[in-house]
Amino acid sequence: MPVPNPRLRRERIILQGETPNPINLPPGCRFHPRCPIAQPHCQQTDPGWRKIEPLHFAACHEV
Numbered sequence: 001m002p003v004p005n006p007r008l009r010r011e012r013i014i015l016q017g018e019t020p021n022p023i024n025l026p027p028g029c030r031f032h033p034r035c036p037i038a039q040p041h042c043q044q045t046d047p048g049w050r051k052i053e054p055l056h057f058a059a060c061h062e063v
Helices: none
Strands: 051-052 055-060
Touching: none
Parallel strands: none
Antiparallel strands: 051 055
């Protein structure tokens, strides 16, 4: 596995909105209220984990 380079920097993404209450999560994807690429179906269906590449998984409908 490659070692991360601490000198490489990415532009930080500042998420808008409030972090959901963990006791009362929103329906569907729990991240959809803050997600910049959320679609209407994200509000209804919780995404499952999908393999993006070896040892890299994502739980997103849009990935």
